Amino acid sequence: MKNLQDCSEALEKVYEQYATTHDIAEDSEGSIALTERRRLESIYAASQWQLIWRKFVRNRVALVGGIVIAMYYLAVLFAQFIAPYSLTERFGKYIYLPPQRVHFLHDGKFRPYVYDINLEIDEDLRKIYTPDLEKVIPIKFFVHGEPYKLLGLLETDIHLFGSDDGIVSILGTDRQGRDMFSRILFGSQISLTIGLVGVLLSLTFGSVLGVVSGYYGGRVDNLIQRSIELVRSFPAIPLWMALSAAVPPHWPPLRTYFVVTLILSVIGWTWLARQLRGKVLSLRNEDYVLAAKLAGASDFRIIFRHLIPATFSHIIVVSTLAMPAMILAETALSFLGLGLRPPITSWGVLLREVQNFQSIALYPWVFTPALAIAIAILAFNFLGDGLRDASDPYTV
Amino acid sequence: MIAYIARRIVGMIPTIIIVSILTFIIIQLPPGDFFTTLQAEIAESGGGQDKETVKVMEERYGLDKPLTVQYFRWVSGFPRGDFGWSLEWNSPVLPIVLQRISYTVLVGGLSLIFMLIVAVPIGIYSATHQYSVGDHALSLIGFLGLCLPGFLLGLLWMYFGIVVLRVDVGGTLSLQYQHAPWTTAKILDYLNHLWPPVIILGLASTAQLQRIMRGNLLDELRQQYIVTARAKGLSERKVVNKYGVRVAVNPLISVMAMEVPKIISESTIVGIVLSVPTTGPLLLRALTSQDMYLAGTFLLFMSLLLMFSNLLADIALAWIDPRIVYT
Numbered sequence: 001m002k003n004l005q006d007c008s009e010a011l012e013k014v015y016e017q018y019a020t021t022h023d024i025a026e027d028s029e030g031s032i033a034l035t036e037r038r039r040l041e042s043i044y045a046a047s048q049w050q051l052i053w054r055k056f057v058r059n060r061v062a063l064v065g066g067i068v069i070a071m072y073y074l075a076v077l078f079a080q081f082i083a084p085y086s087l088t089e090r091f092g093k094y095i096y097l098p099p100q101r102v103h104f105l106h107d108g109k110f111r112p113y114v115y116d117i118n119l120e121i122d123e124d125l126r127k128i129y130t131p132d133l134e135k136v137i138p139i140k141f142f143v144h145g146e147p148y149k150l151l152g153l154l155e156t157d158i159h160l161f162g163s164d165d166g167i168v169s170i171l172g173t174d175r176q177g178r179d180m181f182s183r184i185l186f187g188s189q190i191s192l193t194i195g196l197v198g199v200l201l202s203l204t205f206g207s208v209l210g211v212v213s214g215y216y217g218g219r220v221d222n223l224i225q226r227s228i229e230l231v232r233s234f235p236a237i238p239l240w241m242a243l244s245a246a247v248p249p250h251w252p253p254l255r256t257y258f259v260v261t262l263i264l265s266v267i268g269w270t271w272l273a274r275q276l277r278g279k280v281l282s283l284r285n286e287d288y289v290l291a292a293k294l295a296g297a298s299d300f301r302i303i304f305r306h307l308i309p310a311t312f313s314h315i316i317v318v319s320t321l322a323m324p325a326m327i328l329a330e331t332a333l334s335f336l337g338l339g340l341r342p343p344i345t346s347w348g349v350l351l352r353e354v355q356n357f358q359s360i361a362l363y364p365w366v367f368t369p370a371l372a373i374a375i376a377i378l379a380f381n382f383l384g385d386g387l388r389d390a391s392d393p394y395t396v
Numbered sequence: 397m398i399a400y401i402a403r404r405i406v407g408m409i410p411t412i413i414i415v416s417i418l419t420f421i422i423i424q425l426p427p428g429d430f431f432t433t434l435q436a437e438i439a440e441s442g443g444g445q446d447k448e449t450v451k452v453m454e455e456r457y458g459l460d461k462p463l464t465v466q467y468f469r470w471v472s473g474f475p476r477g478d479f480g481w482s483l484e485w486n487s488p489v490l491p492i493v494l495q496r497i498s499y500t501v502l503v504g505g506l507s508l509i510f511m512l513i514v515a516v517p518i519g520i521y522s523a524t525h526q527y528s529v530g531d532h533a534l535s536l537i538g539f540l541g542l543c544l545p546g547f548l549l550g551l552l553w554m555y556f557g558i559v560v561l562r563v564d565v566g567g568t569l570s571l572q573y574q575h576a577p578w579t580t581a582k583i584l585d586y587l588n589h590l591w592p593p594v595i596i597l598g599l600a601s602t603a604q605l606q607r608i609m610r611g612n613l614l615d616e617l618r619q620q621y622i623v624t625a626r627a628k629g630l631s632e633r634k635v636v637n638k639y640g641v642r643v644a645v646n647p648l649i650s651v652m653a654m655e656v657p658k659i660i661s662e663s664t665i666v667g668i669v670l671s672v673p674t675t676g677p678l679l680l681r682a683l684t685s686q687d688m689y690l691a692g693t694f695l696l697f698m699s700l701l702l703m704f705s706n707l708l709a710d711i712a713l714a715w716i717d718p719r720i721v722y723t
Contacts, residue, residue: 233415235661235698238679239422242695245683246425324543332547332665336680351551361558370551374544381543 052313055390062386068379076189080148083182084162087345089146091167091177093119096363097129099172099180102139112139116166137166172365174353180365183350184372190346192376194261195327199319201265202326206272207315211307213273214280215299221277228270236267240329244338253344260339264329268322275318279311313391321384324377331373347373397714404707415699420467423692470689479696480689484682489693492678497697500667500674504659506590507598508652515602516645519609524636526614535610538603546662549596550669565592566671593672597662601655608651612644646717653709657702 046054057063075082091097100114115131122128139161147157162168171180213224243263247256283289284307292302308315327347333339334348342349350369354360360367461469470480479489518538522531544552557565568589573582616622617640625635667674675694682691 230411230414230418232657233411233699233703234418234695235657235664235702237661237664238675238695238698241664241679241683242422242691243425245691246422248426328545328547335547336665336668338680338683358558360555361562364555364559367551367555370548370555374548377545377548378540378543381539 048313052390056386059386059389061382062390065379065382065384065386068375069383072188072192072376072379075185076192077151079185079189081150081158082160083179083185084145084159084168085179085182086146086148087178087183087186088343089178089182091169091173091179093177094129094167094169094173095127095177096175096366097167097169097173097177098363099365100167100169101131102170106136106138113137114139114163114166114168135166137163137168139163139168171368172363174366175359175363180368183345184347184369187345187347187350187369188372190257190340190344191327191330191348191373194257194264194330194340194346195323197258198261198264198268198326198330199322201261202268202272202322203315203319205265206269207276207308207311209269210273210276211280211303211311214277215284215303215307217281217284224273225277228273231267231270234267237329237332239267240264240333241336241338244333247339249341256340257344260330260333264326268326271322272315272318276311276315279314280307283307283310317384317388317391320380320387323384324380327373327376327380397711400714401707401711404710408703408707411703412700416471416696417467419692419695419699420463420470422695423688424463426686470692479693482682482687482690484685484687484690489690492690493675493693493697496673496675496678496694497701499672500660500663500698501701503590503593503597503672503674504656504663506594507601507659508656510594510598511602511605511655512648512652514598515605516609516641516648518606519644520613520636520641522606522610523613523617523640531610534606538606541599541603542607545600546596546666547669549599550593550666553592553596554669565589566669568672589672593663593666593670593674596666596670597659600662601652601658604655605648605651609644609648612647613640616640616644649709649713649716653706653713656705656709660698660702660705 043051056066080086094117097117100117102112102114104110104112106113113136115133116135116137118130118132120128120130140163141161142158143162143164144157145159145162147155150156167173167179169179169181171184173179174183209224213221240263243266244260247259247263251259289302289306292306297305330339330346331348331351334341334346335351337352340346340349347369351367351373354366473479477490479493481487482489482492485492518534522534525531554566557563563570566589568586569582570585570589573585576582613636617636622635622639625639626632663674664676664679666672667676668680671677675698679691679694681687682694
């Protein structure tokens, strides 16, 4: 009972202090209004993560970034379901088909449809597509199509949308008549996970080495710092290029995927390690580390039980901000033909298929993967910036 | 100061040695070696490279000997300026690399100047008009520049050039000037192809610099000496330009130094996208055709460039800011 009283007294003091520093009008009896009281109480009682969350959701831009990223990863998970066609399904008749315009209302009701396509060939033997205003292709939802395994478990052939009697291609088709929208979705499965796996790998090396470096100092620190400097004395992209040129083209896709991720992490870890070392250097002299030491905790326990959790919010921020760089590096390498190669389809591989800039002029929709990349990069940066501000909820 | 520079250069030697070893290992990684590629090439081109060359090369670089011997043969040529032989160009590696490196230095240096010229005034404006519409707009543009790297910007620029301007904006010269003698028109055309890579390379760093300049100047403008200057009745322009900016500009040197590795690294891929002769396009070809001495020397020289630019930045900082003491 005594304890509870102490608590409420402490709380009262906080209120008063808050009221004086923040110019909150006190009412005639000199006490703070009830709503304000509740608000302060909830701030006082909230855990650090709750505070971080509250500060984060107040930041609109970061919230939008977060939602966009969440949508991207949902698309990664359910790509086979959302994509109307498979990665390789070819419509030989519709090569370089421009995006079809989707009309949502039919006879005043929500019945999305596209028009069928009339195909003409002009004197330069180029295909000219015009919408056939006579024939309507209704877009149906949950249609049966190519069979696949949902999330790798559930066998099904239901796709989010599609049509039985004609092609529905909302982003057009490429030079082999493959649906761009479906291909971008499948590309996101590679591009967005390679960023994630790459960051996780760098994080594992980087956080352990960074924390060890900051915690022990001395010779270990020196050794780790020198090796970071050594890696850093190579320019990043040329080093990535040289390393991924060594990946034999005949390797199976899965192995190539992991080796490319590993190559990206070769440089990624140095940045994370530097960041965390600085953080740990400042935490090392905190009282709770000393207390743990005096209680007889092993270094291993102090590092994994106290220091890494204490840097956790920092780790999240740093790795969110590292994601765009990873995704872009993969895209750039695949674009150059050095990273992933077909049949693996990433955004970079899709951009490489654009091949020359003349085809961009004629068929600008084959360039849409670049847009998908740009949006993802921006969203990650917005999210990371917001998280960085929120990760320190005690400053205003 | 001279002693400090000397010490730094001596201190770089072990790093350079390790970098050269790592470079050598990396270029040895691809399956199949230089020699077999060369032989395959001879078979393919029907004797484009004669057997005699192969024999000479084999002896000179010890290609049939173990890797350590090969490494030492390669390195021992360095003092003589012999960095190996490019099989694709059938010439020594060094002049090819130097030519490309110098173009990289030209473009990179110009983009450093570009970012200084653009970022500082924007930073000053943003700081003196904090939270104004202009400040927000410039910050937003800066943020976009920071997020979209040279690779994407280059692609977008090529796209824009073809779709809107209807010309091929890549390369160093337009088609009609490629073999023409140097006239004013050709020089103008050259410059007209020079600025896009410069700006694309500089844009991300400009945004970074602009953010830091804004922050620095805002910090300085809150200092007491600024209050004193205002109290003395100095004009606002003098207070900002002669007091605040002078101090706020100093740390930019180290920020710029941190941007240099990024510029060197990005210049490869921007060069490839815009097809301008930075190190990028040739490095890519050397890597894919396993022209290993060329690839290795490129990698080595780019690392050297990076190390020396860091050294230069440290020296510049010491020169500008006398408070920094070097030991």
